[in-house]
Amino acid sequence: MSLYEMRKSYTLATLLEKDIDPNPMVQFKTWLADALQGDLPDWVEVNAMTLSTSDGHGNVTSRIVLLKGIEQDKFWFYTNYASEKAAQMEANPSVSLCFLWQHLQRQVRVTGTIAKAPRQQSIDYFHKRPRDSQFGAIVSSQSSVVESREVLEKRLAELKQQYGENDTIECPEDWGGYCVSPTAIEFWQGRESRLHDRLRYRSNGSDWVVERLAP
Ligand SMILES: Cc1cc2nc3c(=O)[nH]c(=O)nc-3n(C[C@H](O)[C@H](O)[C@H](O)COP(=O)(O)O)c2cc1C
Numbered sequence: 470m471s472l473y474e475m476r477k478s479y480t481l482a483t484l485l486e487k488d489i490d491p492n493p494m495v496q497f498k499t500w501l502a503d504a505l506q507g508d509l510p511d512w513v514e515v516n517a518m519t520l521s522t523s524d525g526h527g528n529v530t531s532r533i534v535l536l537k538g539i540e541q542d543k544f545w546f547y548t549n550y551a552s553e554k555a556a557q558m559e560a561n562p563s564v565s566l567c568f569l570w571q572h573l574q575r576q577v578r579v580t581g582t583i584a585k586a587p588r589q590q591s592i593d594y595f596h597k598r599p600r601d602s603q604f605g606a607i608v609s610s611q612s613s614v615v616e617s618r619e620v621l622e623k624r625l626a627e628l629k630q631q632y633g634e635n636d637t638i639e640c641p642e643d644w645g646g647y648c649v650s651p652t653a654i655e656f657w658q659g660r661e662s663r664l665h666d667r668l669r670y671r672s673n674g675s676d677w678v679v680e681r682l683a684p
Contacts, residue, residue: 479574479659484666486679493654493670493677494542500577500656501539504570519567520546522557522583530557536568537594543648544579545586547594549611550643558583564649574659579651586646595640603638604628610643655682 490496504515516536523529530553538545544566549555558564566579595603608624615621632638655669665684670677 477574477659478661479665480661481574482658483660484656484658484668486668486681489656489668489679491677491679493651493656494539496656496670497577497654498539500570500573500575504573504575507572509572513572515568515570517568518544518546519569520554521565521567522554523561523563524557525560528557530554537646541648543650544581545646545648547586547591547644547646549606549609550585550645551613552611554612558647566649576657578653578655578657579649580653581649581651583647583649586648588645591645592640594646595644596637600638603640604632606644607638607641660684 490499501515509515514535517533518536519531520534521529521531532554534546534548536544537547562582562584564581564583566577566581568575568577570576595606598606604625608621608628651672653669653671655667658666660666663684667682667684669680669682671680672678
């Protein structure tokens with residue numbers, strides 16, 4: 470089938486003003502819980518989100534990261550502080566997140582500002598990760614050019630040899646968490662005839678204002 474013939478009809482649900490919570494974080498948690506419900510295939514990662522960042526010159530990049538917490542009304546994820554995304558967020562703290570829950574015909578877009586997690590929080594989370602992921606974080610200086618896959622595998626093997634089975638692996642200085650404080654969150658529900666529901670919560674400094682956007 471050719472791409473221009475590919476289209477789906479969205480008829481699963483509606484998103485109406487009367488059904489939403491006044492707090493977008495509560496609404497987000499409801500939709501996240503919805504996304505997790507049912508007999509999902511193993512490969513589905515409902516906490517996968519697209520993170521878009523840009524530098525001071527307007528160059529934009531996007532990639533998937535995993536949402537690892539919703540606390541203090543912020544979205545938390547973990548990455549390498551020397552990566553390309555980290556350099557961009559250092560230059561420009563404005564970021565965007567986008568979740569796609571295709572099985573519910575839903576999308577959530579977040580715009581906000583980024584901040585680093587407290588060091589202790591990053592260390593605590595690092596030690597909750599599988600041991601192999603901890604080693605991986607140490608050997609990979611994320612987003613840098615590497616000579617070959619073999620170089621990385623050799624580094625990993627050498628590193629593993631230095632540790633006993635029960636030795637604690639220290640969290641690298643250049644690895645840790647970030648949180649996104651939202652300034653706007655848009656909930657999108659696919660509807661028939663492309664008349665989708667879009668409700669955007671926009672912070673006016675003290676309250677959340679809900680506006681319906683044209684699809
Ligand atoms: C499903 C999925 C989950 C991912 N989760 C993370 C993550 O939580 N943190 C992370 O740093 N990279 C994660 N990645 C890898 C990133 O997409 C990206 O390749 C990496 O962070 C380097 O990005 P950068 O060079 O733009 O900094 C994930 C990729 C996929 C496909």
